[in-house]
Amino acid sequence: xxxxxxxxxxxxxxxxxxxxxxxxxxxxxxxxxxxxxxxxxxxxxxxxxxxxxxxxxxxxxxxxxxxxxxxxxxxxxxxxxxxxxxxxxxxxxxxxxxxxxxxxxxxxxxxxxxxxxxxxxxxxxxxxxxxxxxxxxxxxxxxxxxxxxxxxxxxxxxxxxxxxxxxxxxxxxxxxxxxxxxxxxxxxxxxxxxxxxxxxxxxxxxxxxxxxxxxxxxxxxxxxxxxxxxxxxxxxxxxxxxxxxxxxxxxxxxxxxxxxxxxxxxxxxxxxxxxxxxxxxxxxxxxxxxxxxxxxxxxxxxxxxxxxxxxxxxxxxxxxxxxxxxxxxxxxxxxxxxxxxxxxxxxxxxxxxxxxxxxxxxxxxxxxxxxxxxxxxxxxxxxxxxxxxxxxxxxxxxxxxxxxxxxxxxxxxxxxxxxxxxxxxxxxxxxxxxxxxxxxxxxxx
Amino acid sequence: xxxxxxxxxxxxxxxxxxxxxxxxxxxxxxxxxxxxxxxxxxxxxxxxxxxxxxxxxxxxxxxxxxxxxxxxxxxxxxxxxxxxxxxxxxxxxxxxxxxxxxxxxxxxxxxxxxxxxxxxxxxxxxxxxxxxxxxxxxxxxxxxxxxxxxxxxxxxxxxxxxxxxxxxxxxxxxxxxxxxxxxxxxxxxxxxxxxxxxxxxxxxxxxxxxxxxxxxxxxxxxxxxxxxxxxxxxxxxxxxxxxxxxxxxxxxxxxxxxxxxxxxxxxxxxxxxxxxxxxxxxxxxxxxxxxxxxxxxxxxxxxxxxxxxxxxxxxxxxxxxxxxxxxxxxxxxxxxxxxxxxxxxxxxxxxxxxxxxxxxxxxxxxxxxxxxxxxxxxxxxxxxxxxxxxxxxxxxxxxxxxxxxxxxxxxxxxxxxxxxxxxxxxxxxxxxxxxxxxxxxxxxxxxxxxxxxxxxxxxxxxxxxxxxxxxxxxxxxxxxxxxxxxxxxxxxxxx
Numbered sequence: 001x002x003x004x005x006x007x008x009x010x011x012x013x014x015x016x017x018x019x020x021x022x023x024x025x026x027x028x029x030x031x032x033x034x035x036x037x038x039x040x041x042x043x044x045x046x047x048x049x050x051x052x053x054x055x056x057x058x059x060x061x062x063x064x065x066x067x068x069x070x071x072x073x074x075x076x077x078x079x080x081x082x083x084x085x086x087x088x089x090x091x092x093x094x095x096x097x098x099x100x101x102x103x104x105x106x107x108x109x110x111x112x113x114x115x116x117x118x119x120x121x122x123x124x125x126x127x128x129x130x131x132x133x134x135x136x137x138x139x140x141x142x143x144x145x146x147x148x149x150x151x152x153x154x155x156x157x158x159x160x161x162x163x164x165x166x167x168x169x170x171x172x173x174x175x176x177x178x179x180x181x182x183x184x185x186x187x188x189x190x191x192x193x194x195x196x197x198x199x200x201x202x203x204x205x206x207x208x209x210x211x212x213x214x215x216x217x218x219x220x221x222x223x224x225x226x227x228x229x230x231x232x233x234x235x236x237x238x239x240x241x242x243x244x245x246x247x248x249x250x251x252x253x254x255x256x257x258x259x260x261x262x263x264x265x266x267x268x269x270x271x272x273x274x275x276x277x278x279x280x281x282x283x284x285x286x287x288x289x290x291x292x293x294x295x296x297x298x299x300x301x302x303x304x305x306x307x308x309x310x311x312x313x314x315x316x317x318x319x320x321x322x323x324x325x326x327x328x329x330x331x332x333x334x335x336x337x338x339x340x341x342x343x344x345x346x347x348x349x350x351x352x353x354x355x356x357x358x359x360x361x362x363x364x365x366x367x368x369x370x371x372x373x374x375x376x377x378x379x380x381x382x383x384x385x386x387x388x389x390x391x392x393x394x395x396x397x398x399x400x401x402x403x404x405x406x407x408x409x410x411x412x413x414x415x416x417x418x419x420x421x422x423x424x425x426x427x428x429x430x431x432x433x434x435x436x437x438x439x440x441x442x443x444x445x
Numbered sequence: 446x447x448x449x450x451x452x453x454x455x456x457x458x459x460x461x462x463x464x465x466x467x468x469x470x471x472x473x474x475x476x477x478x479x480x481x482x483x484x485x486x487x488x489x490x491x492x493x494x495x496x497x498x499x500x501x502x503x504x505x506x507x508x509x510x511x512x513x514x515x516x517x518x519x520x521x522x523x524x525x526x527x528x529x530x531x532x533x534x535x536x537x538x539x540x541x542x543x544x545x546x547x548x549x550x551x552x553x554x555x556x557x558x559x560x561x562x563x564x565x566x567x568x569x570x571x572x573x574x575x576x577x578x579x580x581x582x583x584x585x586x587x588x589x590x591x592x593x594x595x596x597x598x599x600x601x602x603x604x605x606x607x608x609x610x611x612x613x614x615x616x617x618x619x620x621x622x623x624x625x626x627x628x629x630x631x632x633x634x635x636x637x638x639x640x641x642x643x644x645x646x647x648x649x650x651x652x653x654x655x656x657x658x659x660x661x662x663x664x665x666x667x668x669x670x671x672x673x674x675x676x677x678x679x680x681x682x683x684x685x686x687x688x689x690x691x692x693x694x695x696x697x698x699x700x701x702x703x704x705x706x707x708x709x710x711x712x713x714x715x716x717x718x719x720x721x722x723x724x725x726x727x728x729x730x731x732x733x734x735x736x737x738x739x740x741x742x743x744x745x746x747x748x749x750x751x752x753x754x755x756x757x758x759x760x761x762x763x764x765x766x767x768x769x770x771x772x773x774x775x776x777x778x779x780x781x782x783x784x785x786x787x788x789x790x791x792x793x794x795x796x797x798x799x800x801x802x803x804x805x806x807x808x809x810x811x812x813x814x815x816x817x818x819x820x821x822x823x824x825x826x827x828x829x830x831x832x833x834x835x836x837x838x839x840x841x842x843x844x845x846x847x848x849x850x851x852x853x854x855x856x857x858x859x860x861x862x863x864x865x866x867x868x869x870x871x872x873x874x875x876x877x878x879x880x881x882x883x884x885x886x887x888x889x890x891x892x893x894x895x896x897x898x899x900x901x902x903x904x905x906x907x908x909x910x911x912x913x914x915x916x917x918x919x920x921x922x923x924x925x926x927x928x929x930x931x932x933x934x935x936x937x938x939x940x
Contacts, residue, residue, distance in 0.1 A: 350623065350624075351601075352491050357543055357623065360544070365576070398508065401489060401491075
């Protein structure tokens with residue numbers, strides 16, 4: 001079956017001037033917010049979203065309504081609840097959130113306000129990636145419009161609901177997209193992830209109960225409130241209702257954003273993007289951003305929904321952030337591995353031992369492999385080190401504080417296994433560099 | 446009060462106790478770097494793994510957990526000797542050693558280094574790493590502390606200590622990943638009174654103090670339990686001794702008094718033992734100057750003057766003496782029939798408290814509590830003027846600044862001053878006979894601290910050849926004073 005798009009979100013972004021509040025309101029924006037404030041209690045909003053089956057689009061696919069239900073129903077006035085919106089999109093290959101922020105900020109802001117109302121949050125912190133300064137300017141402008149129109153701030157629309165929205169820019173760290181590191185960064189500390197437990201609903205930003213939602217997830221919330229949970233469940237697969245904006249990039253004819261229901265296979269989605277480039281054959285596909293293990297051409301008939309992948313399904317990969325990166329036969333997988341490892345080595349926060357030391361070690365080995373300076377046994381050592389950081393076969397993620405260690409050790413373990421011949425060729429072709437000289441003595445200058 | 450099993454041993458602990466402390470209670474050691482009972486838990490070194498078997502949704506599940514931040518729950522079964530645990534410990538040590546310079550031959554921490562000890566017990570003999578190690582320059586952080594950044598394993602103990610326990614936060618981590626370094630902000634060196642504790646906290650040889658740098662190998666040091674004489678708190682210490690010299694002072698844990706730490710001024714009081722102005726032999730006045738004299742001559746001179754004075758003499762003690770010496774001084778005064786008073790330590794400083802609970806008392810002498818109880822009367826309550834025939838001051842104060850000027854002026858009025866002291870300070874300069882006593886490190890005794898705890902300490906060194914223990918001096922003086930017959934009565938009665 002050929003894949004078709006359901007551009008329920010993306011079509012809204014094509015309206016001219018939709019980033020202005022007056023145009024947005026003409027197209028029905030903020031009516032869902034009015035409906036929620038006027039006719040629904042916060043718990044009813046949470047129930048509606050839970051019934052709709054909406055799941056987090058950041059990559060973890062945790063039930064949004066269920067996450068909201070963890071928040072205190074009667075917040076202590078000395079410990080107000082917070083909503084943290086994760087707009088720190090930095091996963092290589094992912095660009096859907098940036099597109100939505102830059103083209104349709106009001107869609108997202110309405111979702112933020114409804115979510116804050118549902119969890120009784122006093123402030124919504126939008127943590128936006130520092131490099132997305134254009135998006136932040138647009139969001140800031142949109143938020144100013146909301147304050148003027150009394151759609152956020154004190155006594156929204158004359159009710160006793162007060163919600164402030166604050167944008168907080170990041171400063172160039174991928175790790176601050178991890179929810180606990182995001183909260184640390186908002187507090188002004190270094191972006192070091194916290195061990196869990198305690199979970200954010202109990203101890204979050206500044207120690208207060210906090211919910212963290214991906215900004216792409218909140219884009220669906222106004223639609224659900226306006227049209228009802230039952231209508232949402234009818235879109236696509238009832239287990240994973242709604243759509244997902246797949247970002248199909250790489251060696252395809254028509255790379256871009258494709259919004260589809262979660263019923264199509266990876267092969268169908270690649271066809272939707274025009275298939276592999278003229279004159280080339282498919283070699284590998286990363287299905288969900290570089291943190292997801294690579295798939296080979298014989299594994300493309302997997303439905304791109306969480307049910308197909310670990311832990312819910314058999315395939316050792318994941319939908320992740322829906323960033324589909326296609327490689328054709330011109331791609332050198334050793335080079336790809338080095339490219340991916342460079343990112344993770346640069347972004348490791350350095351807090352815990354396996355990730356901090358392991359990322360450098362593995363990068364050094366891949367660097368020598370790629371530049372054909374490897375020694376015999378290097379591929380074996382790289383594999384063993386990656387397993388020591390996190391073993392994909394036992395689904396081990398506890399060696400490190402957060403999942404960053406697994407986000408490079410799992411996919412690279414699979415890449416070495418599936419393209420072992422390429423890595424071993426690189427090792428064989430190596431003219432081994434001499435063993436390094438010992439490091440200089442540390443003297444006081 | 447959950448009950449759990451650790452390596453087959455059953456233990457019941459308080460609610461909320463983390464597994465690492467529960468294991469300590471049954472004598473099971475769990476290796477760790479970043480955990481410290483006085484600091485916030487970060488679980489970042491990933492060394493303290495154990496295998497825990499718990500019921501999850503009705504089925505027993507075994508998984509590796511970090512013990513420093515996992516509270517004990519009822520029915521937990523903990524195993525520290527499984528293959529998974531050993532592999533995890535092995536892996537973390539391998540990761541730590543790949544960029545560690547392994548310069549044990551030139552590193553002060555050798556012998557008390559967590560990384561060395563754990564590698565011997567839990568690590569592997571060789572490494573598979575054959576890349577360039579990352580290199581970082583060493584730094585001087587202030588307060589005599591050096592950071593050999595190359596050796597740092599980023600356990601963050603120093604950062605947490607200065608930020609949370611001391612409240613000053615001079616250290617932070619800069620950079621990310623393998624380029625992360627502990628450092629100070631530019632132009633803001635470490636400057637607080639608890640700074641050198643980070644050297645004790647550092648599990649490897651990254652943070653070192655210039656006070657001990659390259660002085661001695663730790664396995665040649667003999668640790669003697671002692672009490673700091675720097676203030677009335679009486680932090681518990683170890684004096685590490687080699688070749689009859691104190692090489693360094695370390696805090697000794699006492700939850701009621703000083704926790705795990707001690708202050709820098711107290712830590713460095715040991716330098717007074719070899720002070721250039723140390724009084725190492727008795728001296729007698731000859732005109733303007735004090736000249737060194739033999740013990741019997743000095744003692745005879747002092748005893749004569751005191752016997753003559755009899756009831757009109759005044760015996761003064763300082764608050765630097767041990768409880769036993771105070772009792773001996775009181776007996777000596779009783780043998781003379783003379784009044785005894787103590788010289789209170791003038792409050793020249795303020796009491797300091799720190800967020801972590803550490804206290805530096807305003808009274809910078811160690812035994813005011815015992816002096817108040819045993820002696821009672823202070824120098825302000827006795828009359829000393831030109832008619833006072835003799836004053837015997839048992840000082841032995843380790844404060845180089847000496848007795849306060851007001852008190853010294855009072856003592857000077859007497860016709861004859863005999864002093865027992867350890868430094869050639871202002872008092873010894875005024876004395877007619879100065880008898881060489883011993884510092885706290887050279888004798889045993891008890892100090893009673895500001896909280897009322899009586900704390901004993903042991904001698905770490907032999908005193909200088911020409912010095913004698915204060916109690917010996919007092920007993921000998923008492924014997925000399927009464928050996929020549931009855932104590933002389935005087936016209937006026939004094940109490």
